[in-house]
Amino acid sequence: MSIEWVNGAIEEIRAWGRLKDIEVDVEEIRLLCDYASDYLGVGELADFTPVTFEQLLLDIYPRKVIAPPESAEETVAAARTLVEFLLDSGEIGTKMAGRMRERLTEIAPEMPAALADTSKFGMAKSLFAAMGADDDSGDTPLPFPTGFAAAGRQARQAEAAECDCWECSPLPAVRLPTGADVAAAVRADGLLRHAHEVVAWMRHGGRTPTARGALRVRDARRATGELGVPAPALAWELALSIGLASTGPHEETAGPPALADRDDAEVLDLWAGAVAFLTGGPLAPVTGSPRVDAELPVLHDLLYRSQEPLTLEAFGEHMSGAWGADERDPPDAPQEPPEDLGAALDALALLGTVERDGDELRLTPQGLWGLREVYSRMGLTAPVAPDPADGDASVLIDALLGGVRPAQAETDVTGWLERRTPPEAAHDLLEAARGGGAPHRGAAARVLDRLGPEAASSVRSFLEDLQLRPHAVRWLERHGLDAPDLTPQEILWLDVDVLAAVVPAAEADPAAFESTVAAARPSARVIEEMWQVDHPDVAEVLDLLGRHLPDKDAAKAARKAAFKARSRGIH
Known part of the structure; x- marks a missing residue:
């Protein structure tokens, strides 16, 4: 938002109202100008058109402004006042003013229904x-x-069942940290700890807030210097919202207990309130960028639903309107993200719900826990995913194939293996992979590789299974144990199976797959023989090689082999 032109326009309108002895709803007109600037690219009063009012009152307001339907009459009245000012000040001509009045007359009966329409x-x-x-x-x-x-x-x-937009889609099942871990993290740092520190500092120094209950500017500066709290005004607003501080006169009391003196249940309840405050529109500035502050609910929701890190570039695209986080954003919305996006997200990371790693932003464990608690208190279904360590190997494999982050996958595998002896783990993994597809066999094989020679007896028991035999023989060979020889056909089948297991990942990240295949350098002769392998995914694997092999001759051989495989009826 260009604050300068809006402030200047409001002063002109206020002076015009005094001169004309007209009662002007300045705050409502300011809101009209703010949203026109933020979402419709309006850079000065002369940019207003009849379409601007239509988009503001029937699209932007229903989506962004928290107001009951009966408030529409006041908003339309403020828009009419703005039209009269635009005409008197020479910003628009008589014909344009007439078209604006006509459009507002049409909008007036439509706006209450738009404000009441929850789908907007x-x-x-x-x-x-x-x-x-x-x-x-x-x-x-x-x-x-x-x-x-x-x-x-x-x-x-x-x-929700009929709408496929991201806002209406069901919340995914999430893996939650323990309550003890969340409480410990919250006690260590973040917005809730800052709130306690600022309240204690205010009481200890005999300081009082403003008449309206806000932190005084000079106290905020001192708190930053003396406490190292990055956003003391925000921390004070949180303290007020969850009952740690009072807006009334200062009282000589000990104040609220420190976080270190509260039990875990108390800390978790306060933290849930802090996350709700942070994602629900706090009164004080959060990140230093008003535009980023306005998108904090969306940012947290995106991170929660995707369960993946979000790059600064992707969030910048969302901020510019190029990425459809909300498909109802007008096509002429501002096309540039805030220049201080990185600094704004760094400021947010100090508050505890998110963390930044280079160019990526992700939820912290305590942020994930807090968001799920907020959703649950809103009455939404926020499922919790089970810990794979508590299930059999099929549960672990499904979790690994579900796209968990590498760090989480490592934790899952380690926890699962710790609860089983090597022979038990090997048997469960291969049994779960039996009859499954190549991705299941691949995931089982990767976990199996973590086991030592003591698992050999269980691995040998699967040598008679046609699909698992090549994997079992390869595992025995890697551990320097006696193993039967694989036939050339079995070796080729294993190569196809390994490639088939990574097809989904290759489609998602072609560059990484191309790099891996380039390093392996499969020969055209080997590729030409693959079409004869009796593997259900051979044609798909050859298609993949035909698209991504850097060697043109090998790629051509793969495409020809894929055609032959389909001609044989192998799919």
Whole structure:
């Protein structure tokens, strides 16, 4: 948002209202200008058109602004006032003003229904509405009437099966850290710890907040210097929101217990409140970038749903409107992400929900735990994935094939193996791979390679299985143990099976596959023989080699071999 032109425009409109003795809803007009700047590329008052008002009032407002349907009348009235100012100030002509008035007359009866349509809600607005619906205390004014928010949530859940947008898709099952680990991480650092430190510092120094309860600017500066807290105003806002601090006069009390003195259950409950605060629209600036702050609910939700790191480039594309995190964003939305995106996300990482590793951003374990707790309290189904270490080998293999991060995969495999003897683990792995596809055999073989010679007896028991025999023989050979010889046909079958196991990964990351294949340098003669292998995936493997082999002759041989395999009826 270009704050300068909006501030200047508001001052002009305020002065115009005084001169004309017209009551001007300055805050509503400011909101119109802010959203026009943020989402519609409006850079000055002269850029307003009838279409601008249509997009603002029937698209942007329903998605972004937390307001009941009956507020539409006030918003349209403010838009009419803005039109009169634009005409009087010479920003638009008489004909343009007439077209704007006509369009606002058409919009007026449509806007209440648009504000009430929950299918239009963006992520931030949905979070506010749903969290408001769960607050039955009556102490805090709700952004919507409780019944309205609850109805909206029920409608979204009912429509989820029919809608394939990312906001309506079911939440994935997640692997949660233990409560003890989350509590320990929260006590060590992050926004909740900062809130406790700022409250204790305020009380110890006899300091008081402003008349409105905010942290004084000078106190914020001192807190940063003396405590090393990166965002003291934000920490104070959190303390107010979860009851650690008061907006009233300072009282000489000991204040809330320190995090170190609270039990895990208390810490976890406070942390859930902190995550809800951070992802639900805190009053104080979070990252130093208003645009990034506005997208924090979406950013956290994307990280939670994808369960994968998000690159700064990808989030920048989302910020610019090029990536469809919300397909309803207008096509002429601002096309440049904030220049300080990296610095803004670094500031966010200090608060505990996310961590940055080079060009990637991911949820911290405590951030993942907190988001799931927020979703659960909103009434959403937020499933927890089982620990593979508690299941048999098929559970572990399914988890590995599900795309877990390398660090998580290592933890899963280590935990699973620790609970079994090597012979037990080998037998369970090969039994789970029996009758499965190449990816299952490949995953089982990779875990099997972690076992030593003491697992040999279990491995030998699968030498009679036609599909597992080549893998078992290869394992015995790698461990320097006696093993039967594989026939040339079995060796070729094993090569195809190993390649078939990585087909999904190769399709997802062709460059990595091309690098691996280039290093292996399979000869055209070997590739030409592959079509004869009685393997269900041989044609797909040859297609893959034909697309990605750097050697043109070998690639051509693979394409010809794929044709021959299909002619044989091998698919």
